[in-house]
Amino acid sequence: MSVPQKPARSLLGWEAAILGLVVVALLIGSRLHEAFLTGPNLSNLSSNLVEIALIALTMTLVVVAAEIDLSVASTVGMCSALLGVLWAAHAPMPLALLATLALGALAGLFNGLLVTRLGLPSLAVTIGTLALYRGLAYALLGDRAVADFPPFWTNLGFGLVPGTQIPIPIVAFAVLAVITAVVLHATPFGRSLYAIGANELAARFAGLRVERTKLLLFVLSGLMSAFAAVVYTFRFSSARADNAVGLELAVIAAVLLGGVSIFGGRGSVIGVIGAVFLIGIIQNALTLADVPNEILTIVTGLLLILSVLGPNLAARVRTSRERRVARSKGGAP
Amino acid sequence: MKNHKILLAALALSLGAAALAQGGIQKGITIAFLPKQVNNPYFATAWKGGQAAIKEFAGIGKQVGPSDAGASSQVSYINTLLAQRQKAIVVSASDQNALVPYLKRAMQQGVKVVTYDSDVAPDGRNVFVSQADNDTIGRDEVKILAKQIGYKGEIAILSATPNATNQNAWIKVMQDELKKPAYKDMKLVKIAYGNDDDQKSFTEMQGLMQAYPNLKGVISPTTVGISAAARYLSTSPYKGKVMLTGLGTPNQMREFVKNGTVQGFALWNPEDLGYLASYAAAALVSGQITGKEGQKFKAGKLGERTIGKNGVVILGPLTVFDKSNIDKFSF
Numbered sequence: 001m002s003v004p005q006k007p008a009r010s011l012l013g014w015e016a017a018i019l020g021l022v023v024v025a026l027l028i029g030s031r032l033h034e035a036f037l038t039g040p041n042l043s044n045l046s047s048n049l050v051e052i053a054l055i056a057l058t059m060t061l062v063v064v065a066a067e068i069d070l071s072v073a074s075t076v077g078m079c080s081a082l083l084g085v086l087w088a089a090h091a092p093m094p095l096a097l098l099a100t101l102a103l104g105a106l107a108g109l110f111n112g113l114l115v116t117r118l119g120l121p122s123l124a125v126t127i128g129t130l131a132l133y134r135g136l137a138y139a140l141l142g143d144r145a146v147a148d149f150p151p152f153w154t155n156l157g158f159g160l161v162p163g164t165q166i167p168i169p170i171v172a173f174a175v176l177a178v179i180t181a182v183v184l185h186a187t188p189f190g191r192s193l194y195a196i197g198a199n200e201l202a203a204r205f206a207g208l209r210v211e212r213t214k215l216l217l218f219v220l221s222g223l224m225s226a227f228a229a230v231v232y233t234f235r236f237s238s239a240r241a242d243n244a245v246g247l248e249l250a251v252i253a254a255v256l257l258g259g260v261s262i263f264g265g266r267g268s269v270i271g272v273i274g275a276v277f278l279i280g281i282i283q284n285a286l287t288l289a290d291v292p293n294e295i296l297t298i299v300t301g302l303l304l305i306l307s308v309l310g311p312n313l314a315a316r317v318r319t320s321r322e323r324r325v326a327r328s329k330g331g332a333p
Numbered sequence: 334m335k336n337h338k339i340l341l342a343a344l345a346l347s348l349g350a351a352a353l354a355q356g357g358i359q360k361g362i363t364i365a366f367l368p369k370q371v372n373n374p375y376f377a378t379a380w381k382g383g384q385a386a387i388k389e390f391a392g393i394g395k396q397v398g399p400s401d402a403g404a405s406s407q408v409s410y411i412n413t414l415l416a417q418r419q420k421a422i423v424v425s426a427s428d429q430n431a432l433v434p435y436l437k438r439a440m441q442q443g444v445k446v447v448t449y450d451s452d453v454a455p456d457g458r459n460v461f462v463s464q465a466d467n468d469t470i471g472r473d474e475v476k477i478l479a480k481q482i483g484y485k486g487e488i489a490i491l492s493a494t495p496n497a498t499n500q501n502a503w504i505k506v507m508q509d510e511l512k513k514p515a516y517k518d519m520k521l522v523k524i525a526y527g528n529d530d531d532q533k534s535f536t537e538m539q540g541l542m543q544a545y546p547n548l549k550g551v552i553s554p555t556t557v558g559i560s561a562a563a564r565y566l567s568t569s570p571y572k573g574k575v576m577l578t579g580l581g582t583p584n585q586m587r588e589f590v591k592n593g594t595v596q597g598f599a600l601w602n603p604e605d606l607g608y609l610a611s612y613a614a615a616a617l618v619s620g621q622i623t624g625k626e627g628q629k630f631k632a633g634k635l636g637e638r639t640i641g642k643n644g645v646v647i648l649g650p651l652t653v654f655d656k657s658n659i660d661k662f663s664f
Contacts, residue, residue: 288417
């Protein structure tokens, strides 16, 4: 039986590479345009990717456990639509927010039940709910937009921490990132995710409650999507059914580029955060330098390929090395 | 002493003149166009006009923008243009509200904001350059059809959905225009609805011809309706006998104009729209206007323009596309 090794150490190579690339991207960015390394620009840069960053946190947990949630962006759209509908119907904001978060959790619960109770692959389930939740978003709000949110709330999405250039949502992200990192890397729950992702059968034999864990992961993913929906809605002061269309691809790209194995069992929060910012920095710097859209798309595409290729190559090198070690020790492969 | 003052005034004048290009516009103004979507023929055409204007007043222009029309993709571009210290942003908004806080921030930092084609809430921009007002669109449509049928005969309207706000506003104006004595021999017999669905518009057009055999002309003020109606007419015995006009784009209507199904149809000219937007931006940056109602500015070949209510400048009458000019347009 293969014992999941300490993931932080085994991935140090790829993580260091990502963080190194972030530094390189920052350096190149500052060369491309003099406005790149200024407070306001870095502030905008981070503000632009806060929803991706938020959802990437829970996506990391989900993918480490060898599952996937493709319905996150549709959940954002559906939750944004609900928030808009409730506000337009004069619901008090705290109540509307609570209902929005509850809807997200419910959407996640539905995904989780289909995966754990019916044993369906999460890829198939969440492709289905990707369409379903977007459809429900349009059913809720149609092609209307709700925009008249009070400034107090929109400022939470749009504003900066007083006296700094730090967008308020980034503070929320930082707190959630620390919590997620601690949960994944320093708790039994986190270790159980690696175990499930690396070898579900073994995890079951080891007495881990695989179903319950997975159900919880999907609920968390839905809940985080709902939170991202609130941020998105306030940041743009616009609740629309088509909010965040396509965001799931950006999230998954960041998670994979961050070194999380699509087959589960490997990955770390810091790598994923590095990847989110790496993609954001590259796009911001290239846009600032007036690089045409086509090039931007090509670069993003190449990054996506790198995101699959890089960690895979790293893993392959590692496996062959482990095999060699195992063989030299005379153990089974 | 007096001489001194005159001398100073002359010096100031000549210095001022040196910094100003033709029409009192500063030279070297940086203007960025931000369409809903780049690589979209409509916006590419508008940018052609915008660029031509920028060249005329010796500014520095560029067009940037997202390749998807998502509601929020434009925001990161606004921030980027702000970081690049552009003097003016000319934007067609994908979302009426999502851009407003960011555009407000840009204006606070001295950037002039012009919307074209698609507006934002008025406090998010200085000037909106509107393609045409409801009144113009409704009346122009009736005038075009009246000419085509010789001011005589039964006519119908093929609209989008029964509750489409813009369509209904236009139809109301059309009915009002038809009350004028010049149209006393024309009779509006039916308003049909194709729901902006190609198939439904096609069958509605078919139904109109069966129900009203004496029909002489149809106005379809929707791009989906007019092309479906033209397709039906082009293969029917009514081709060239029943006139069809409305709002359409040259690319979708070209074959029907060339094969004689449609004599002429209308739309605003996006090239002129971009041209006017550029001049509005330049006039704002040069301090000629601030966006208040009643202010005037010169817009090159389009002549003098006046800002209307809520900072709206209207491009003017529709452009009629027919055999003589349709090949000049691609959108």
